[in-house]
Amino acid sequence: MTSFRVMGKIFATAPPDETRLHVFVDAAEIEATVAEAPGAFEPLSWGQQVRGLRVLLAAAPDDRVRELLAQSWRRKAPKRLVAEFDAAGDRTTDPRVDAYIDGLPGWQQAICQELRDIVHAADPGVTETIKRTRQPYFVLDGNVCALLAAKDHVNLFLYYGAIVPDPDGIITAGHDNKTARTMAVRQGEQINAAALTVMLQQIIANNRAGGWRKLKAIGC
Secondary structure (H helix, E strand, C coil), X not given: CEEEEECCEEEEEECCCCCEEEECCCHHHHHHHHHHCCCCEEEEEECCEEEEEEEECCCCCHHXXXXXXXXXXXXXXXXXXXXXXXXXXXXXXXXXXXXXXXXXXXXXXXXXXXXXXXXXXXXXCCEEEEECCCEEEEECCCEEEEEEECCCEEEEEEECCCCCCCCCCCXXXXXXXCCEEEEEEECCCCCCHHHHHHHHHHXXXXXXXXXXXXXXXXXX
16 A cells, blocks of 8 residues: 655555545545545545545546545645645635636626635635536635536535524525535625625634534534
8 A cells, every 4th residue: 555645644545456546535525525426436434434535546537636635635734834835836816716707707707706805805825726627616724615607696605514603694595504505696686795704704713623513513
């Protein structure tokens, strides 16, 4: 078994047959990735616990494998090293997100860019990536939110679970979902930037505290 390490901590392993890769991402990412492509990804169990993802290399898209490796590396690397890497690479924005937004109708471009600006203003540490092949995600110690343009609106999926209060009623769907709730914005609608910022900052705080599952387990 070949192991890949950062500062002595294993973030990926590869069995000798070179047909599989094991990556150690968080529980929410495991659940979402397996649901997305069960023929390419499987839960990786050690004993009674799921520890990561088994990636079947022949079936898994290369860009998705790279994303998962990067996430696993970031989970295991010291925060100082991650910060230095981000600063050196200026990874705050992603040109693939630019391309996604540029391909939309003008009114959707405007909504997506406004949402994008609000997310980055909520915390300068938020970075962008593409998951599910083409969907823009915003991450900081875990998923924060994701954009998805629909025919007559733009969805902002807010992670994780329903433990973040919504006193202003900005959530429009999936109120009790365990993984993500939705804020839909239609053409001409005004975005409640203040309420969204508060929600984003709470999601980020939860991520930094270990994630919503840990917080629920201790009764938060």
